[in-house]
Amino acid sequence: MNTITEAYVDSLAPNAGAIKNGRDLVRKNSFPVRCITVDHTLLFGECKGSGKEPYRCSIDFIQEGSPVFRCTCPSRQFPCKHTLGLLYAYASSSSSFETSDIPAEIADKRDKAEKREEKKQAVEKEGAAKAPRKVNKSALVKKITAQLEGIAILEKLVLQVVHNGLGSIDKKMVQLIEEQAKQLGNYYIPGAQAALRELLLLLREDGDREANYGYAIEQLIYLQALVKKSRTYLEQRAEQPDLPMETDSTLEELLGHAWQLAELRELGRTKPNTELLQLAFLSYADHASNEFVDHGWWIDLEDGTIRVTRHMRPFRAAKQMKEEDSLFSIVQTDELLIYPGELNARVRWEHARFREIGEADYHRVKQLAIASYPDVIKKVKNQIKNPLSDKMPAALVAFQSIERVNDDTYILRDAQNKQIPLATNLLEAPHQPHVILGLLQPEELRNQAALIVFRHELESGRLVAQIMSIVTDRRLIRLLY
Amino acid sequence: MSVELLQDLxxxxxxxxxxxxxxAQGDLRIAKLQPQLKQLGESAPVFNRIAExxxxxxxxxxxxxxxxxxxxxxxLSxxxxxxxxxxxxxxxxxxxxxxxxxxxxxxYRRLKPLLDILSTKGQGRLEQLRQAVQDGVHLDLRALPMMCSALDETFPEIAELVAETIRTGYGDSALPLLRRQINLQGGKGDARRLLLIERLAGSEAESLVLDAAENGSVDLKIAAISTLGEYAQHESLLLEMSREKRKEVRQAAFDSLASLGTDAALNRLFEALTSSKDRELAIEPIRIANSTALIQRIIQLAEQSLETYMRSEGKERGAAIEQLNAELLCLHGSGTVVSNRNSYWHRRINSSRASEALSDAVYAVVHKLLTTRDFIAPETEMVVENAAELLLTMNTEQGNRLLLELPQEKSIVFIGFRFRAAYRLMSPAELFRAFAPMLETPSSNAARELLHVIEQLVSEQTDSSDMDASTTALAECWDSRWIHAFVKADAALLVTQFAHKPDRVVTEYLTSSLGKNASLNRHIDQRILFALYRIGYKDTPELVFGLLERRYYYYNDDNIQQLIALMPRSYIPRLRELALKPNVARPEELIAIADAMEAAPAEIIEESGPSLWRWIRNKLS
Structure with a gap:
């Protein structure tokens, strides 16, 4: 069984409310019965409830990476606050747990689960022997035709806006675009729809529309590029529906395709035996696609690639979905699934184990940092010059020093005295990263590594970066989350 | 690469x-840039493409x-x-x-909510902040600067909690940020910063504190001055500050001078007491100083003020009385609040150790006051009351005797003082004989005042909270005839508190006082029922049950639970039946009570009374 720490339990919780309730239960001494089996694969106990009978809850670690939560309470959430509370109790005082035999009812459940798993694997084996899913050609062509129609609508709209000018956009025009955006929902291009909504958000700012013109123009450029590239791509596929989907670029995802894990496996986009360390985390609301996004930046301890996890929770369904959080352990997975992408491809995994971070890991991360700024800047510029690319690539860079220039500008300096200017407005947070720099130890501002995210500043013509985290020999300093 | 040209484009x-x-067609300004573009295109092909x-x-x-x-x-992009x-x-x-x-x-899930609390305005943040601090969320480098900034919060409770957290949670670590943030011309937030810096850095902060005291804004001055009362070296600065134009600054200086307690400090306080401008400000500091020498001087001053009053006329009289009143107030203990008579409930009288040490002298001056002919009059009402309160607090025999002689006819308020003094001096029977006749005209002001005082005394006697409806007066201290006087005067509350043994008149009175609108939620009805139980009225359980049937209640009220628990066991099945009725709000609570009653072991039931209730209450919590 993994070492159970508070942070580990936090990571299992579906949301902040469950964390609070779980902790409250422990604080109020609600667990009179706490047990652990001799082989340490099962934690179980009783929790005082509001009714007559206490709730019986348990956490089964028979499959290390995926614990099974069971509880007799009526809550539909898993893990419920009782199982979380029991885990917190274990994290803070494992000695208060009595060694005991596995209760009969749980042994029964385990048996049933095992049988179910065996059956499932047998079916899967059978299924795998068959050919990969057959594509219904006519349905596909129908879909592509609809997509092309949607693209055409989008193009017409974009050209109309450019033709009339941004200054002429009044309430009526905004309403029209809104309606069109809604309409696009019928054409299987949700990604393009969201991009149009982005434009709307920029135009709808009643406050300072002028300041947004630059970004609006960039968004129009993006939309036009999307139109052109997808039209070529879709027309090709309409003629040859058997062609595999494009994976050299992110075009499919930009149109709105949600890659299934099975698809990624079929395309061979997996990597075995990977260890990932989370360097930074952020959660934000995307009003263009109406969802919450839990965004993590990770480093692959083997080759130093910066990977990204993106967990989307549509506003409407957000309550039922698990919220992700900062993670303070190393993730080990036998199968890392990699989405088509650029410098920071999106990844996912189904099963994972956790292990504690050690100083050796921090050393490793520093070794993997890019030492030469001209190198990384070249890579970044190469990506962002493409209108459809991810405009905010992240990289782990080494720095000789973090310093100030002219009193107000902060910079990173590499060993050859090349600089990268720093900004604080690329990713939103209520706290000030540069104030926090001033609170660190002096050696932490010298000869360390930093995870930074780049962006080209339109107004000033500078390529700036924001520091998300600093990696030293002893710790990870999160300036973001 | 000529970036400027491209930026122009x-x-x-x-x-x-x-x-x-x-x-766009034929746009002149773009046309103007064409030649340069083409020229640069000769060496760099991309310019050509842009020109095209x-x-x-x-x-x-x-x-x-x-x-x-x-x-x-x-x-271009x-x-x-x-x-x-x-x-x-x-x-x-x-x-x-x-x-x-x-x-x-x-x-993120734990830190972000805290940062949001500190960066937004709105309701409910105090409780959330308290919880977050309790969970230790603030012990993160990213929260530190925002916590320090939150000292400027407009909600004082939040700002105070932040200050407390900075002090206990961060300690010295917060000093660099606090020093960086502080603005000596600032407001309350910066005043808090100064206090924190002084608290954390101690003597190292001295120059900053002195700077704030001499040159800071009013809020900063007050904060700085409040820290200067520890060391004699700041005496002259404090004396200077006590003469500043702004009242709040002078007040702060007086407070610190009181802590300092040096001769010069006490002299200044005495001086302030004699000036009409600073008289009010000096009172509490003088009390805090707790100096017998100073109190001695003030007692002498009071005697002089009395003479001045008797001698003078017109406007001078008014001034003299105010002066005398201030002097008397100094003789009380720190924190004493003697407000308007009508808000008796807000009155708080504390004793002063210095005055107690000089009790004879205090008595002497009060005696002079109260026995000077014609002194007791409507204009001197305030002073006389203060003097009476002093005697009451000091509780000496001679003081009590003097109180007993207060001329009741001159002011209703004296009834209270006389009665309290008499309570201390007389036997229960004597007390009854002396004061019960007043109740014979129950509607008179005198009677009402007397009942009021008795209620207060009884409430002071019982240890438990006001919420407990089963408290009684101590039977040994009171004559047994009081209760009938209370019945005649229709003083229901007192009747319930004095009912100890069976009595037909009392029973009749109590049962008829449970009016049509009686309810287990009304405090007086609860009291009546407890009293009926106590004096053994056999139909009490039925009365309680009747009220239970009438409407639903929240059964986790201590008083209601106890009233039910006092029912005999025969009622348990009826209670369970009642719990099944549709209009009962929380049947499980009622059932829990019935369960607890049923589960009570035999020995406890035999003892009945308080031990049974304690057992049941334990079971229910």
């Missing part, structure tokens, strides 16, 4: 995007203009994205690092 493209590509794209815009028809403009913009500058010209300076020893280990 970018500006023109932006202009056209805003105005509309329909107007601009040409296309210039010559496009209205229908094609949007496409062409977008093409130009796309190309791509090129500019490769030209981003990363070097900054200028002198490199190192960043000052304060080496604060805090981790950044809080996960």
């Amino acid at each position: 970018q500006q023109e493209v932006r202009r056209l995007f805003i105005a509309g590509s329909a107007l 794209a601009s040409d296309a815009v210039l010559s496009a028809s209205r229908e094609d203009s949007a496409v062409k403009l977008l093409e130009l913009a796309t190309l 791509a090129v500019l994205h490769t030209q981003g500058k990363t070097e900054t010209v200028g002198e490199l300076q190192s960043i000052q690092s304060e080496s604060i020893d805090l981790p950044t280990d809080m996960p």
Whole structure:
């Protein structure tokens, strides 16, 4: 069984409310019965409830990476606050747990689960022997035709806006675009729809529309590029529906395709035996696609690639979905699934184990940092010059020093005295990263590594970066989350 | 690469995007840039492509203009994205690092809510902040600066909690930020910063504190002065501050002078007491100083003020009485609040150790006051009351005797003082004989005042809270005839508190006092029922049950639970039946009570009374 720490339990919780309730239960001494089996694969106990009978809850670690939560309470959430509370109790005082035999009812459940798993694997084996899913050609062509129609609508709209000018956009025009955006929902291009909504958000700012013109123009450029590239791509596929989907670029995802894990496996986009360390985390609301996004930046301890996890929770369904959080352990997975992408491809995994971070890991991360700024800047510029690319690539860079220039500008300096200017407005947070720099130890501002995210500043013509985290020999300093 | 030219072109493209590509044809300003573009194109091909794209815009028809403009913009944007500058010209300076020893280990889900609390306004933040601090969320480097900034919060409770947390949670680690943030001309937030810095840095903060005291804004001055009462070396500064124009500053100085307690400090306080400007401000500091020498001087001063009053006329009289009143107030203990008679409940009288040490002298001056002919009059009401309160607090035999002699006819309030004094001096029977006759005209002011005082005394006697409806007066201290006097005077509350043994008159009175609108939620009805139980009225359980049937209650009220628990066991099945009725709000609570009653072991039931209730209450909690 993994070492159970508070942070580990936090990571299992579906949301902040469950964390609070779980902790409250422990604080109020609600667990009179706490047990652990001799082989340490099962934690179980009783929790005082509001009714007559206490709730019986348990956490089964028979499959290390995926614990099974069971509880007799009526809550539909898993893990419920009782199982979380029991885990917190274990994290803070494992000695208060009595060694005991596995209760009969749980042994029964385990048996049933095992049988179910065996059956499932047998079916899967059978299924795998068959050919990969057959594509219904006519349905596909129908879909592509609809997509092309949607693209055409989008193009017409974009050209109309450019033709009339941004200054002429009044309430009526905004309403029209809104309606069109809604309409696009019928054409299987949700990604393009969201991009149009982005434009709307920029135009709808009643406050300072002028300041947004630059970004609006960039968004129009993006939309036009999307139109052109997808039209070529879709027309090709309409003629040859058997062609595999494009994976050299992110075009499919930009149109709105949600890659299934099975698809990624079929395309061979997996990597075995990977260890990932989370360097930074952020959660934000995307009003263009109406969802919450839990965004993590990770480093692959083997080759130093910066990977990204993106967990989307549509506003409407957000309550039922698990919220992700900062993670303070190393993730080990036998199968890392990699989405088509650029410098920071999106990844996912189904099963994972956790292990504690050690100083050796921090050393490793520093070794993997890019030492030469001209190198990384070249890579970044190469990506962002493409209108459809991810405009905010992240990289782990080494720095000789973090310093100030002219009193107000902060910079990173590499060993050859090349600089990268720093900004604080690329990713939103209520706290000030540069104030926090001033609170660190002096050696932490010298000869360390930093995870930074780049962006080209339109107004000033500078390529700036924001520091998300600093990696030293002893710790990870999160300036973001 | 001539980036400026491209940026100029970018500006023109932006202009056209805003105005509309329909107007792009033949645009002059773009045309002007063409020659330069073409020239540069000779050495760098990308400029040629840009020149071509601009040409296309210039010559496009209205229908094609949007496409062409977008093409130009796309190309231009791509090129500019490769030209981003990363070097900054200028002198490199190192960043000052304060080496604060805090981790950044809080996960997003726990840290973000705290940061949101500190950066927004709105309801409910105090409780959330308290919880977050209790969970230790603030012990993260990212929260530290925002916590320090939150000292400027407009909600004082939040700001105070923040200050407390900074002091206990961060301690010295917060000093660098606090020093950086403080503005000596600031407001309450900066005053809190100063206090924190002084608290954390001690003597190292001295120069800052002195600077604030002499040159700061009013809020900063007050905060600084409040810390200067510890050390004699600041005496002269404090004396200076006690003469400042602003009242709040003088007050702060007086407070600190009181802590200092040196001769010069006490002299200044005495001086302040004699000035009409600072008289009020000096009272509490004088009490805090607790100096018998000072109190002695004030007693002498009071005697003089009395003479002045008797001698003078008109306006001078009014001034003298105010002076005398202030002097008397000094003789009370710190924190004493003697407000308007009508708000008796807000009155708080504390005793002063210095006055107690000089009790004879205090008695002497009060005696003079109260026995001087014609002194007791409506104009001197305040002073006389204060004097009486002093005697009451000091509780000496001679003081009590003097109180007993207060002329009741001159003021209703004296009844209270007389009665309290009499309670101390007389036997219960004597007390009854002396005061019960007043109750014979129950509607008179005198009777009402007397009942009021008795209620207060009884409430002071019982240890438990006001909420407990089963409290009684101590039977040994009171004559048994009081209860009938209370019945005659229709003083229901007192009747319930004095009912100890069976009595037909009392029973009849109590049962008839349970009016039509009686309810288990009304405090007086609860009291009546407890009293009926106590005196053994056999139909009490039925009365309680009747009220239970009438409507639903929240059964986790201590009084209601106890009233039910006092029922005999035969009622348990009826209670369970009642719990099943539809209009009962929380049947499980009622059932829990019935269960607890049923589960009570035999020995406890035999004892009945308080031990049974304690057992049941234990079971229910």
